[in-house]
Amino acid sequence: MALSTFAAIDIGTSQLSMKIYEVSRQHGIKELSHVRHKLFLGAETYSRGFISYQTVSEICTVLNDFQRIMADFNTKNWQVYATSGLREAKNCLVVVDQIKIQTGFDVKVQGNSEACFLYYKALALKEDRFETYIEEGTLVVNIGAGSVQLSIFNQGKLCATQNLLLGSSRIQELLHVMQDEAYDFNALISEYMERDLNLFQKYYLDSVSIHHIITIGGMIPEICHYLQQSDPDFDGQISKKLLMKKKLPRELAGDMAKLIIPTILLCRKLADLTDCSQFYLSAIDFCDSIVADYAQKKLKLSSHHDFTLDILSAAENIAKKYKVDMNHVENVQTLALEIFDRIRKLHGLGRRERLLLQIGVILHSCGSYINEVQTRECSYRIIMSTDIIGISNRERAMVANMVRYNTTSIPTYEELDEDFNENEYITIVKLNAILKTANVLDKSNRQKIRNVGVTLKDGVLTITADTMADITLEKGLFHHGGDVFQEVFGIRPVLRQKRSGH
Numbered sequence: 001m002a003l004s005t006f007a008a009i010d011i012g013t014s015q016l017s018m019k020i021y022e023v024s025r026q027h028g029i030k031e032l033s034h035v036r037h038k039l040f041l042g043a044e045t046y047s048r049g050f051i052s053y054q055t056v057s058e059i060c061t062v063l064n065d066f067q068r069i070m071a072d073f074n075t076k077n078w079q080v081y082a083t084s085g086l087r088e089a090k091n092c093l094v095v096v097d098q099i100k101i102q103t104g105f106d107v108k109v110q111g112n113s114e115a116c117f118l119y120y121k122a123l124a125l126k127e128d129r130f131e132t133y134i135e136e137g138t139l140v141v142n143i144g145a146g147s148v149q150l151s152i153f154n155q156g157k158l159c160a161t162q163n164l165l166l167g168s169s170r171i172q173e174l175l176h177v178m179q180d181e182a183y184d185f186n187a188l189i190s191e192y193m194e195r196d197l198n199l200f201q202k203y204y205l206d207s208v209s210i211h212h213i214i215t216i217g218g219m220i221p222e223i224c225h226y227l228q229q230s231d232p233d234f235d236g237q238i239s240k241k242l243l244m245k246k247k248l249p250r251e252l253a254g255d256m257a258k259l260i261i262p263t264i265l266l267c268r269k270l271a272d273l274t275d276c277s278q279f280y281l282s283a284i285d286f287c288d289s290i291v292a293d294y295a296q297k298k299l300k301l302s303s304h305h306d307f308t309l310d311i312l313s314a315a316e317n318i319a320k321k322y323k324v325d326m327n328h329v330e331n332v333q334t335l336a337l338e339i340f341d342r343i344r345k346l347h348g349l350g351r352r353e354r355l356l357l358q359i360g361v362i363l364h365s366c367g368s369y370i371n372e373v374q375t376r377e378c379s380y381r382i383i384m385s386t387d388i389i390g391i392s393n394r395e396r397a398m399v400a401n402m403v404r405y406n407t408t409s410i411p412t413y414e415e416l417d418e419d420f421n422e423n424e425y426i427t428i429v430k431l432n433a434i435l436k437t438a439n440v441l442d443k444s445n446r447q448k449i450r451n452v453g454v455t456l457k458d459g460v461l462t463i464t465a466d467t468m469a470d471i472t473l474e475k476g477l478f479h480h481g482g483d484v485f486q487e488v489f490g491i492r493p494v495l496r497q498k499r500s501g502h
Contacts, residue, residue: 008288013146023295039055143263366378384396433489
């Protein structure tokens, strides 16, 4: 079978880059070509708020040049991604439209959590030590141009993640006007970072011992390239002692110094906050992350790491943060998934929607921590305000609305104040109906119903609860919830009690 090529294009804040890869199940991923063009996208977005026509024209010219290179490699498959440098521009949609018109490329503008998730996929696929490291306390630092994502892994799973607006380009554009006035500009940058990092330490680092720090993204590949030039044996490991050398940023300077210096200073701050004696600098860039995602989806080429467990683990940690009754969550989740799996032919949803249902169940009552009377509205606000690595912003909004209307009627498609398409709206309605049905089975939070049998026959969904407990409350509420379920799926759910004593 002929090997296929794939082009990954990153419209970054400081450069436009394209890598062409050879991708196959047998041989994995092999880089064939890497071309870059300097770009000052982030400087415009973070200082002026919009991207100039001249920069848009430059982007389109370079992308058309990229297409000619792609033709040389007979590349038919490609993806163009952009992150915060384009996403945060006020004229983002106009720029994306112009790129489509002038080049034919459809640009996927990634949210922060989506971009980080792609990086983690590439780490798991290309860095052998990733799986070993995350068995112990590991801090993964994704240093972007606009923000920094700090994620803690332990016992092989993602435990917590937090986004801070400390990206190298953002810091440089915010503080460069003070450069001439500052006695020590590096100290000024460090001072700017201090508050956010100290809060991160207070909320997350005090509860886990960090043995490894992995840094990715931003200028990290440039730093790796420099260190490999000066030391051919450099394998990505850099000691805390070397990192703390004052001359290091100057040695790495060159024309990218203004972006490299904030990156080095951030790493130094993190070294101070942890007992970790060594950093691992990963040369993986965003193009590598794009192709890792492509290889997983198209060729089923992936690592052994189960990212679904990371997503669920992150959701569970959010729930625990807001003191959710996890026994209730576990019980409702079991019931909801049992119903979901039994009526697959009726709802027509897949594995991704099943995952969104699980996340919704885990977070459906987190708002009680803020206001018991307005639990659902508060839960909605918490979910909408929290990064959940591994799901898109749109999927997060779907989960939030599934939870928001857990105890009330869901608005019509026209009334819902979110920008969903019809398929997304129908998915929310279906998942909401399942959540309502499962939730009333443990309305008292006493886990009276743990073992259930679910059968679908002659248009009736029979849920048999094997319990000796008094479930009068659950039966009464279930009857009302059954109306909603019947409206959505066209079948009537019936709750029956079996007293076997098991």
